[in-house]
Amino acid sequence: xxxxxxxxxxxxxxxxxxxxxxxxxxxxxxxxxxxxxxxxxxxxxxxxxxxxxxxxxxxxxxxxxxxxxxxxxxxxxxxxxxxxxxxxxxxxxx
Amino acid sequence: xxxxxxxxxxxxxxxxxxxxxxxxxxxxxxxxxxxxxxxxxxxxxxxxxxxxxxxxxxxxxxxxxxxxxxxxxxxxxxxxxxxxxxxxxxxxxxxxxxxxxxxxxxxxxxxxxxxxxxxxxxxxxxxxxxxxxxxxxxxxxxxxxxxxxxxxxxxxxxxxxxxxxxxxxxxxxxxxxxxxxxxxxxxxxxxxxxxxxxxxxxxxxxxxxxxxxxxxxxxxxxxxxxxxxxxxxxxxxxxxxxxxxxxx
Numbered sequence: 001x002x003x004x005x006x007x008x009x010x011x012x013x014x015x016x017x018x019x020x021x022x023x024x025x026x027x028x029x030x031x032x033x034x035x036x037x038x039x040x041x042x043x044x045x046x047x048x049x050x051x052x053x054x055x056x057x058x059x060x061x062x063x064x065x066x067x068x069x070x071x072x073x074x075x076x077x078x079x080x081x082x083x084x085x086x087x088x089x090x091x092x093x094x
Numbered sequence: 095x096x097x098x099x100x101x102x103x104x105x106x107x108x109x110x111x112x113x114x115x116x117x118x119x120x121x122x123x124x125x126x127x128x129x130x131x132x133x134x135x136x137x138x139x140x141x142x143x144x145x146x147x148x149x150x151x152x153x154x155x156x157x158x159x160x161x162x163x164x165x166x167x168x169x170x171x172x173x174x175x176x177x178x179x180x181x182x183x184x185x186x187x188x189x190x191x192x193x194x195x196x197x198x199x200x201x202x203x204x205x206x207x208x209x210x211x212x213x214x215x216x217x218x219x220x221x222x223x224x225x226x227x228x229x230x231x232x233x234x235x236x237x238x239x240x241x242x243x244x245x246x247x248x249x250x251x252x253x254x255x256x257x258x259x260x261x262x263x264x265x266x267x268x269x270x271x272x273x274x275x276x277x278x279x280x281x282x283x284x285x286x287x288x289x290x291x292x293x294x295x296x297x298x299x300x301x302x303x304x305x306x307x308x309x310x311x312x313x314x315x316x317x318x319x320x321x322x323x324x325x326x327x328x329x330x331x332x333x334x335x336x337x338x339x340x341x342x
Binding site: 005026027028029030032033036037039040041044 | 125126127128130131134226229230233237
């Protein structure tokens, strides 16, 4: 594979109903091969039930310089956390 | 040797020897991704061979799967000659794999209807794996065939070179006929039609020419092989022969 091969980000859903989680990336020339490579690299030990691959270039990321203005304002607002509620016993994955 | 034992060995040996061939790619693949893909396929084939050899050992009563894998000589191996052919370049490996996958998928589908419950169970489990192998190999046939002028030329040559080893897939000897009669075995001859469809279709999509069915190699049903099998065995069997019954 040539060095210019596209990089794809890989997301695996471990079980139906759970969110897809980022696990890493693969090189591939097209989407079918990306999916195939992701399957081979990241689901060899029963990790998943569904795979998403997305071209890395399509992911928009915040940069470290944004950190303060993006995340610090949330620090002193505890009332935004749902910690004042009792969770019902039946609620899962929270 | 019982008939059933020999029939199973034929199937097991093809998986085992091709598994060994593919394992030679480990750490030498064209990319990290492909290195792992080929090793995965190799391990699937090893798993199939192991199940079959264990079953064979059980019928035999005195030999284990390891005995069968590591303590037989060339003339006692019955794998298709295509399985022992060299990896060559990546296109050579893909051509060999594609032709083998498309045959074994059809073969195991039929074998899953076998009256022998264990053979049928092993076949059912293997079909899932082979479906994936075929998807992998045919995807590469399409990309190499319909890729650049160089990749096209290379994989066309790969198919031309390996073609003469595909005749063995469809041979039926006395033993095969007997197993077919007992509703244990498969009619390989009948698989040819469907195999032609899969192969022709993929080659056409890949803009490759199907080589002519000319002279075909034969002999593996009777333990006749190309010189390559001996070299594989000397590597594969070295440790168990140098340190018999070593455990890890």
